[in-house]
Amino acid sequence: MIYPWLNDVHQQLTASFNAGRFHHGQLFNGQQGVGKHALVEELANALLCSAPQNLVACGHCKSCHLNQAVTHPDKYTVQTDGQSIGVDDIRSVSDFMQQSAAQNANKVVVINDCHKMTTAAANALLKTLEEPSPQRFLLLTTNATAQLPATILSRCALSEVKVHNTEVAMQWIAQLNVPAYPWLKLFTQQPLLVARWQQDEQLEVIDQLYKFATELKQGHNFSALVDIISKDNERIRVFSLFLSEQLKQQLITGMDFDSYQNAQNALAEFVQNSTQILGLNLPLAVSRLAYRLRNSHK
Ligand SMILES: [Zn+2]
Structure with missing residues (x-):
């Protein structure tokens, strides 16, 4: 094959x-x-x-x-x-x-x-x-x-159709000369998606999304993020995947379950609104999401 x-x-x-x-x-x-x-x-x-x-x-x-x-x-x-x-x-x-x-x-x-x-x-x-x-x-x-x-x-x-041995997928991605981004492991089931990003020179943009996701709760100016994700539902989903993974990590390291669920709900709402509502005020939606995530810790 x-x-x-x-x-x-x-x-x-x-x-x-x-x-x-x-x-x-x-x-x-x-x-x-x-x-x-x-x-x-x-x-x-x-x-x-x-x-x-x-x-x-x-x-x-x-x-x-x-x-x-x-x-x-x-x-x-x-x-x-x-x-x-x-x-x-x-x-x-x-x-x-x-x-x-x-x-x-x-x-x-x-x-x-x-x-x-x-x-x-x-x-x-x-x-x-x-x-x-x-x-x-x-x-x-x-x-x-x-x-x-x-x-x-x-x-x-x-x-x-699955990647059963993630090592195989990671090796395949590595031989494309994709840098060892920390988020690559989230896409071991989607190696061809990573390959497409590389071909379209999108890897750096995805990496930026990862950094924005990491810093979202501290941030107050989201215009650069909004520029990247506006009019691109795939990027919105990738950004929210990064945030969702962060929340899972926080749950493992002591976040209480109610707060975790509230935060995941806020995230799901954000994805639904920003991918489905035409003419949504995206800067406002991002600020609101950041606010809700910031306050999800009791
Ligand atoms: Zn033949």
Whole structure:
């Protein structure tokens, strides 16, 4: 596998594939940045390849060349940048599944962020899942199984995509020449997120957020912080993750539980308001959060 921490889950899938027990509906659940999409792409390539070895594509056959050119006619991908995957998207999936395969072999559909399916879309997909045709495979990814209907969940084989050995992820991050930031250990389940930050030259910004989080309770001027987090929900979530981790440390070192809960509630409220309320007065929200955290210690 391209990412070493995915070997475990790939081995399990290979075992079921080699034993002829590979389910036609595969659901992959895991955090953003753990590598679900890469895993699913490799599986799709292997399922379409004419000479796969242990569920790994050969890389040389006609199907593999088509996949490398992203033009394989027997592969169909659904993904959305928006809020939802609609019923029309899923009808296209059903149509695609029903047509015969161009390469006379398997056909594969990938649906990313499948928890974004509307109820109607999920119902439409259910039919495809309930009446599997031979040589048809559905590979679904999500980071929120709780948002999926039980009917979909019960008809898929679920794999949890995780970093089991955090050392492996830390080594992988280290070989990207990422500095040894103290906060890296919070992202061992999301190595590709760290890689993206490095690629986008965002690591220093994240490090600044870490420092702001450390100093928030002492601070009175938050304009630099507000500049960084305004209009960027990911940064707001990262900032609040840093604060939340600090609170956990304080709980371990003697903060009483009521104060801890009050502080975590204040934080959760801050995240919800600042990521969802359009035109929120962010400087005020940050000051209020700092005030509430400062006063959470009785
Ligand atoms: Zn091949």
